[in-house]
Amino acid sequence: MPRKKLKIKASIDYLSIIDGKGKVDEALDPKLDPKLLLHIYRLMMTARRLDERCINMQRQGRIGTYGPCRGQEATHCAATVVMEPEDWVVHAFREPGSFYHRGWPLETVLKFWGGYEEGCQPPEGVNDTPIAVPIASQVPHAMGLAWAMHCKGDNHAVLCYCGDGGTSEGDFHEALNFAGVYKLPLIVLIQNNQWAISIPREKQTASETIAQKAIAYGVEGIQVDGNDPLSVYVATKEAVDRAKSGGGTTLIEAVTYRLGVHTTADDPKKYRSDAEVAKWEKLDPIPRFQKYLKERKILDKASIEKIEKEILAEVAGAVERYEACRDVDPMDCFDYLLAEMPQELVEQRAEFAACIEREGVGLGH
Amino acid sequence: MSSIPATKRSSGNSKSTPPNGKFDAGAGGQDSGTGSMTMMTMLSAINRAMDDALRTDDSVVLLGQDIGVDEGVFRATADLLDRYGDKRVIDTPLAEGAIIGGAVGMALYGLKPVAEMQFSGFAYQAFHQVEQHMSRFRNRTRGRYGMPMVIRMPYGGGIRAVEHHSESREAYYAHTPGLLTVIPSTPRNARALLLESIRHPDPVIFYEPKQLYRAFKEEVPDELEYMPLGKAHVAREGSDLTIISYGAMMRPCLEAAEDISEADGASIEVVDLLTVSPLDTETIINSVQKTGRAVVVHEGPRNCGIGSEVVARIVERSLDYLEAPIRRITGFDVQFPYFARERAFLPNTDRITHAVREVLAFE
Numbered sequence: 086m087p088r089k090k091l092k093i094k095a096s097i098d099y100l101s102i103i104d105g106k107g108k109v110d111e112a113l114d115p116k117l118d119p120k121l122l123l124h125i126y127r128l129m130m131t132a133r134r135l136d137e138r139c140i141n142m143q144r145q146g147r148i149g150t151y152g153p154c155r156g157q158e159a160t161h162c163a164a165t166v167v168m169e170p171e172d173w174v175v176h177a178f179r180e181p182g183s184f185y186h187r188g189w190p191l192e193t194v195l196k197f198w199g200g201y202e203e204g205c206q207p208p209e210g211v212n213d214t215p216i217a218v219p220i221a222s223q224v225p226h227a228m229g230l231a232w233a234m235h236c237k238g239d240n241h242a243v244l245c246y247c248g249d250g251g252t253s254e255g256d257f258h259e260a261l262n263f264a265g266v267y268k269l270p271l272i273v274l275i276q277n278n279q280w281a282i283s284i285p286r287e288k289q290t291a292s293e294t295i296a297q298k299a300i301a302y303g304v305e306g307i308q309v310d311g312n313d314p315l316s317v318y319v320a321t322k323e324a325v326d327r328a329k330s331g332g333g334t335t336l337i338e339a340v341t342y343r344l345g346v347h348t349t350a351d352d353p354k355k356y357r358s359d360a361e362v363a364k365w366e367k368l369d370p371i372p373r374f375q376k377y378l379k380e381r382k383i384l385d386k387a388s389i390e391k392i393e394k395e396i397l398a399e400v401a402g403a404v405e406r407y408e409a410c411r412d413v414d415p416m417d418c419f420d421y422l423l424a425e426m427p428q429e430l431v432e433q434r435a436e437f438a439a440c441i442e443r444e445g446v447g448l449g450h
Numbered sequence: 451m452s453s454i455p456a457t458k459r460s461s462g463n464s465k466s467t468p469p470n471g472k473f474d475a476g477a478g479g480q481d482s483g484t485g486s487m488t489m490m491t492m493l494s495a496i497n498r499a500m501d502d503a504l505r506t507d508d509s510v511v512l513l514g515q516d517i518g519v520d521e522g523v524f525r526a527t528a529d530l531l532d533r534y535g536d537k538r539v540i541d542t543p544l545a546e547g548a549i550i551g552g553a554v555g556m557a558l559y560g561l562k563p564v565a566e567m568q569f570s571g572f573a574y575q576a577f578h579q580v581e582q583h584m585s586r587f588r589n590r591t592r593g594r595y596g597m598p599m600v601i602r603m604p605y606g607g608g609i610r611a612v613e614h615h616s617e618s619r620e621a622y623y624a625h626t627p628g629l630l631t632v633i634p635s636t637p638r639n640a641r642a643l644l645l646e647s648i649r650h651p652d653p654v655i656f657y658e659p660k661q662l663y664r665a666f667k668e669e670v671p672d673e674l675e676y677m678p679l680g681k682a683h684v685a686r687e688g689s690d691l692t693i694i695s696y697g698a699m700m701r702p703c704l705e706a707a708e709d710i711s712e713a714d715g716a717s718i719e720v721v722d723l724l725t726v727s728p729l730d731t732e733t734i735i736n737s738v739q740k741t742g743r744a745v746v747v748h749e750g751p752r753n754c755g756i757g758s759e760v761v762a763r764i765v766e767r768s769l770d771y772l773e774a775p776i777r778r779i780t781g782f783d784v785q786f787p788y789f790a791r792e793r794a795f796l797p798n799t800d801r802i803t804h805a806v807r808e809v810l811a812f813e
Binding site for chain 2: 173175202203205206207214215219222223224225226227228229230231232233234235236237255256259260262263266418421422423424425427428429430
């Protein structure tokens with residue numbers, strides 16, 4: 086047998102609708118309903134203001150270590166709005182706008198970073214998973230949810246967030262491999278923010294793009310400008326429509342940038358240049374989207390200010406509500422572990438109660 | 451007294467003598483009330499439990515490598531693909547992390563996945579899913595999401611298997627809060643415990659002693675039967691010394707108890723833990739307070755093994771009752787040898803008998 090070339094499907098779309106300078110490709114503009122555009126804008130602004138507030142609160146010791154999303158607002162906010170309530174959203178940890186859109190009270194984000202399990206408790210009727218800190222291990226859960234939908238014949242889909250660092254984890258690979266085999270209704274959205282703490286994207290994988298990994302799994306793949314909410318929306322919508330019509334899984338690589346620290350415990354000056362950050366500051370998704378909305382006469386100076394005030398009030402309200410429920414019962418660490426408390430834990434709980442009684446401590450902060 | 455036949459004397463079948471009140475007949479349905487029994491191996495009993503669960507609960511799905519067309523490398527899932535189809539008996543690609551992580555997602559959606567790890571030695575690829583997610587979802591979501599799922603896996607030595615196929619690492623799971631670890635010892639309790647594990651609202655590690663898969667048969671009721679988790683079983687009553695064990699080690703323990711009864715006239719009680727986490731402290735303590743002497747037996751390594759916890763609880767709660775130091779007969783704290791050496795390595799009847807006699811002789 087001679088050596089020959091195997092024909093492998095190998096091309097990946099790149100999508101950018103509003104470019105870095107705010108110029109719109111009219112042919113690609115989905116001309117979304119102004120209400121939806123405004124909603125995405127509000128989510129992005131809420132994520133940014135909450136983010137800023139969280140960093141301040143961490144500095145003041147009012148929450149613990151915080152992982153900000155500054156620069157990545159378009160990526161997560163424009164994707165989550167595509168999902169229906171009966172769909173599932175599987176989160177990583179830089180998506181406060183998605184939680185807010187899906188009906189999680191804003192203060193749940195504060196509760197998580199403030200050290201309270203209550204920050205992981207979805208509101209009744211909300212089909213989402215809470216913040217997931219271990220990298221990429223949430224992707225198999227998203228795959229399993231989509232698998233269950235497939236087994237039960239339910240016409241829903243799952244959106245899963247993951248980062249560029251996560252694509253090096255076995256779980257990312259395993260989940261996409263399974264999803265490809267079973268043609269599951271799954272959308273894995275990689276927020277490629279260029280840095281996994283100190284490891285740059287080019288040292289994470291030798292692949293030219295993350296999106297092209299889709300080819301190997303036999304699923305659809307696309308790379309989009311993650312700082313352009315329209316591109317993110319269009320790619321996610323196409324992927325969800327395809328998933329719900331039996332077309333299987335899509336891997337979306339949203340190219341974005343972490344403008345802030347990895348977490349408040351991180352100093353990015355140790356591994357990246359100010360010049361690089363400055364370059365990406367110019368590509369900030371928010372001014373770009375404002376420009377687009379102004380050009381479409383959906384926003385003007387007055388409405389921007391009005392929305393800004395409303396969001397600041399909403400964030401302030403969330404902070405108040407968070408601080409009002411910080412007195413928690415440390416004893417309840419026993420209460421949710423298992424459906425039925427074994428005798429050993431009944432006894433340990435009593436022992437803990439006696440400790441608290443004797444030591445006179447009790448509040449969780 | 452026991453439903454476990456001794457290894458040397460019995461080549462085969464034993465009459466089932468379930469302790470009163472230990473088994474629950476299934477409530478209602480076509481299965482109850484007939485009273486008929488079928489002789490079967492532990493493997494068939496495990497297969498029967500999964501068949502029962504698939505038949506009686508539409509939310510149950512099985513997943514794992516080679517469980518469908520191949521019916522499992524031990525044939526634990528024989529006939530189930532044909533009966534229930536590939537949406538409920540699912541052959542998966544080869545990746546333990548995605549099997550367990552995927553099962554977590556299925557459980558979030560309301561299914562009751564029963565995942566098979568082909569051998570417990572490969573389950574470490576999925577350990578992060580067990581530790582970081584499966585065991586935590588209920589607590590971290592304040593009870594909003596339970597994790598009704600079971601991970602079945604064959605463990606232990608004695609079948610001349612290749613490297614990585616013979617270890618007993620139940621202590622890893624017992625050390626993890628938020629899950630239960632169940633280890634059956636006979637066909638009948640394997641079936642009843644697996645059925646209970648599948649309907650249980652919390653995640654269960656179902657650790658199957660593969661040495662016993664085809665070792666002997668026992669009568670198993672045709673009707674549905676459940677055994678509560680977290681309850682030990684007094685497999686043999688006695689008054690002079692308590693042997694505490696579980697899984698495949700129950701056979702040499704019962705044999706040692708019989709040998710000593712016959713030869714020495716001593717009366718040995720044997721406690722079968724059945725669930726190694728959470729431990730049934732009450733049954734252990736009641737027995738040791740009665741006998742005053744104890745020997746703990748397991749295959750797994752001694753250091754921080756299940757025996758360590760059993761001994762600690764006895765000492766904490768019954769020191770005054772002890773008439774002799776407690777002995778542990780366990781795997782040694784070394785790597786499980788390749789199978790050429792495993793017969794010598796595994797705890798056996800002679801080793802247990804010797805330890806029991808020493809503890810009995812202590813004054």
